[in-house]
Amino acid sequence: MTNGFRCISVLEPELIGFLHMRRTRVDKVNAELVTLTYGTIVAQLCQDYDSNYQDVNKQLDKMGYNIGMRLIEDFLAKSGVGRCANFRETADMIAKVGFKIFLNVTPTVTNWTSDNTQFSLIFEENPLADFVELPDDGRAQDELWFSNILCGVLRGSLEMVQMQIEAHFVSDVLRGDDTTEMRVSLVRYIEDEMPPEEE
Amino acid sequence: MAAPPRHATMQSISNGGIVPGTDRQQTQQTQAQLSQQSPGLRVPSNRKTIYDRHLNRSRNTELSRASFAFLFGEMVTYAQRRVTGIQDLEKRLNEQGYPLGLRLLDLLFYRSTSTSSSALSSSSTSSSPPNRPLRIITLLHLIHGPLWRLLFGRAADALEHSVSPDTPNEYMITDNDPMVNTYISAPRDMSMLNCAAYVAGIIEGVCDGCGFETKVSAHNQPTELWPSRTVFLVRFGDPVMEREKVLERAGVK
Amino acid sequence: MAAASKAAISSSAVLGSISTLNNPSLLKMSYYFTILSPTDTPLFNIAFGTSKGGGDGIARFRFPETAQYMNQFIIHSSLDILEEAQWTNGGMYLKHIDTYPPAAAYISAFLTPSGARFLLLHQPPNLPSSTSSSSGLGSSSLLGTAGSTTRASSSSIAANPTSPQTEEAVRQFMNEVYENYVKTAMSPFYKQGMEIKSPVFRTRVTAAGKKWL
Numbered sequence: 001m002t003n004g005f006r007c008i009s010v011l012e013p014e015l016i017g018f019l020h021m022r023r024t025r026v027d028k029v030n031a032e033l034v035t036l037t038y039g040t041i042v043a044q045l046c047q048d049y050d051s052n053y054q055d056v057n058k059q060l061d062k063m064g065y066n067i068g069m070r071l072i073e074d075f076l077a078k079s080g081v082g083r084c085a086n087f088r089e090t091a092d093m094i095a096k097v098g099f100k101i102f103l104n105v106t107p108t109v110t111n112w113t114s115d116n117t118q119f120s121l122i123f124e125e126n127p128l129a130d131f132v133e134l135p136d137d138g139r140a141q142d143e144l145w146f147s148n149i150l151c152g153v154l155r156g157s158l159e160m161v162q163m164q165i166e167a168h169f170v171s172d173v174l175r176g177d178d179t180t181e182m183r184v185s186l187v188r189y190i191e192d193e194m195p196p197e198e199e
Numbered sequence: 200m201a202a203p204p205r206h207a208t209m210q211s212i213s214n215g216g217i218v219p220g221t222d223r224q225q226t227q228q229t230q231a232q233l234s235q236q237s238p239g240l241r242v243p244s245n246r247k248t249i250y251d252r253h254l255n256r257s258r259n260t261e262l263s264r265a266s267f268a269f270l271f272g273e274m275v276t277y278a279q280r281r282v283t284g285i286q287d288l289e290k291r292l293n294e295q296g297y298p299l300g301l302r303l304l305d306l307l308f309y310r311s312t313s314t315s316s317s318a319l320s321s322s323s324t325s326s327s328p329p330n331r332p333l334r335i336i337t338l339l340h341l342i343h344g345p346l347w348r349l350l351f352g353r354a355a356d357a358l359e360h361s362v363s364p365d366t367p368n369e370y371m372i373t374d375n376d377p378m379v380n381t382y383i384s385a386p387r388d389m390s391m392l393n394c395a396a397y398v399a400g401i402i403e404g405v406c407d408g409c410g411f412e413t414k415v416s417a418h419n420q421p422t423e424l425w426p427s428r429t430v431f432l433v434r435f436g437d438p439v440m441e442r443e444k445v446l447e448r449a450g451v452k
Numbered sequence: 453m454a455a456a457s458k459a460a461i462s463s464s465a466v467l468g469s470i471s472t473l474n475n476p477s478l479l480k481m482s483y484y485f486t487i488l489s490p491t492d493t494p495l496f497n498i499a500f501g502t503s504k505g506g507g508d509g510i511a512r513f514r515f516p517e518t519a520q521y522m523n524q525f526i527i528h529s530s531l532d533i534l535e536e537a538q539w540t541n542g543g544m545y546l547k548h549i550d551t552y553p554p555a556a557a558y559i560s561a562f563l564t565p566s567g568a569r570f571l572l573l574h575q576p577p578n579l580p581s582s583t584s585s586s587s588g589l590g591s592s593s594l595l596g597t598a599g600s601t602t603r604a605s606s607s608s609i610a611a612n613p614t615s616p617q618t619e620e621a622v623r624q625f626m627n628e629v630y631e632n633y634v635k636t637a638m639s640p641f642y643k644q645g646m647e648i649k650s651p652v653f654r655t656r657v658t659a660a661g662k663k664w665l
Contacts (some may be wrong), residue, residue, distance in 0.1 A: 028261035
């Protein structure tokens with residue numbers, strides 16, 4: 001599906017994200033409906049799993065994975081971008097185009113490891129967590145990653161473009177942390193011919 | 200959802216209050232036991248909590264419709280695995296919508312009291328706070344207009360009252376193209392499923408919150424022009440209808 | 453007591469409006485505020501006193517040892533009236549709805565559209581036998597900066613629980629609590645009928661009381 005595509009470098013990722021937001025107002029929905037619906041999902045999971053937050057985290061990740069696998073097509077169609085040359089470019093594309101299109105936020109990409117296989121996404125804004133206060137049960141703030149679905153989304157969508165990654169939150173303002181940070185690690189490129197050789 | 204009897208006291212006008220005294224005594228005992236102190240949640244060093252976030256901050260902000268469709272689709276898929284049939288599934292979606300209705304109701308009224316351009320009244324110049332709906336028709340207009348606009352950016356397409364003398368308690372709100380059905384394809388073995396059951400639950404929450412005990416269900420009523428046209432059937436309970444008569448006689452609007 | 457009078461003095465001197473407190477405790481109201489769910493479950497309650505006009509914000513109910521139960525009893529006994537008012541007046545703020553003469557208590561009510569009820573009980577202090585209290589601490593200096601002695605009793609919020617000024621102050625208080633209540637209720641983990649335990653919420657209600665009452 002993606003073979004033969006290249007990153008379109010004519011436009012900066014920021015610009016692609018911005019143009020997309022301008023272009024497609026018909027495809028919009030009230031942000032609060034999304035926020036409240038996501039909150040409903042998490043609250044329902046907590047109820048179904050009897051506040052076993054580890055299981056809730058896992059289930060959220062699984063849901064995100066399912067979404068990610070389908071979302072990537074939508075993303076490629078909407079953004080018009082193709083395959084990225086390296087993981088650093090991928091990170092930029094995720095933050096400045098992907099998150100912009102789907103959540104209208106642009107997390108900061110930072111804290112790269114020297115081998116360029118791990119980075120952090122820092123979220124200044126997180127529409128999923130608007131209005132949210134975690135249960136005051138002495139555990140939720142230590143165990144629940146409220147926005148964990150996002151980790152699954154990244155994992156699922158990148159797998160569809162031949163990247164196996166691992167993603168997890170390391171901090172969340174809902175837990176009383178000063179930032180909301182997700183750590184993303186490249187495990188491997190799935191196809192043998194990956195990464196693409198330099199042309 | 201384990202629902203306590205909602206608004207057991209609705210008929211208070213006609214019979215001067217029917218809450219059993221025992222309930223209230225119990226309530227008083229519980230009240231004495233209310234915990235006064237809680238250590239509370241940890242907060243970031245800037246001390247920001249939900250109480251510091253303005254309720255209008257995300258008003259009028261938009262997101263990709265695909266994001267909603269993906270989330271909602273997962274919600275339906277997940278719910279489907281925990282139920283045995285369409286009715287169960289619709290019931291579950293309805294129950295998930297219900298608390299949302301209560302929240303949106305408070306949010307709508309908050310916004311219309313706190314800003315000059317009221318979300319509820321048609322005349323944006325009026326600065327007096329909106330009234331809680333006391334009569335069925337006021338309530339239905341609130342749902343058909345302001346609630347639909349908040350959720351879907353437009354009013355619903357029709358609001359009708361049953362003409363049958365047997366069902367004066369039935370009303371219909373029609374949406375020709377419900378957003379929740381746009382991107383959601385029902386699972387193959389559930390072709391009759393209408394995901395708008397979620398919206399039906401939201402409506403039920405709004406009605407119940409306002410003190411109108413109601414059952415709301417979503418029904419596929421496709422036309423050639425509108426293949427996913429959905430009718431929300433709103434059925435008010437007997438106590439509501441009786442109160443309605445009393446209020447009518449008393450001239451309450 | 454001395455501290456309270458002192459606060460009253462300095463504040464009166466600055467404001468110059470409410471300055472006729474022969475006995476600072478005379479016009480200080482005690483308040484008991486509670487939130488009830490649609491099915492009468494208590495979700496939150498707090499007691500406080502007048503802060504306006506130099507009040508110290510501390511509740512001094514007439515029968516301190518039984519106040520907690522008394523206040524709840526009085527509030528619950530007003531619920532029938534509230535439920536009747538609920539269906540004749542579509543406002544959220546229903547103003548003063550009930551009086552309980554044995555305790556000289558007044559009840560004001562606010563209904564959220566989703567069915568929660570905010571109830572505020574106000575109770576004036578026991579009126580001391582009229583003239584003997586005028587030897588209260590600091591009374592002379594207060595009178596020194598004062599206008600007329602009668603003005604304050606008619607304009608002070610505390611003086612008259614049913615005056616337009618009081619109704620307006622209570623409205624502002626209720627609106628501010630409502631805003632914070634909506635913030636609580638918007639969280640996906642808050643379910644209708646759950647007790648509100650957040651200390652931040654309590655702080656906000658306390659602040660609203662200080663600001664308006």
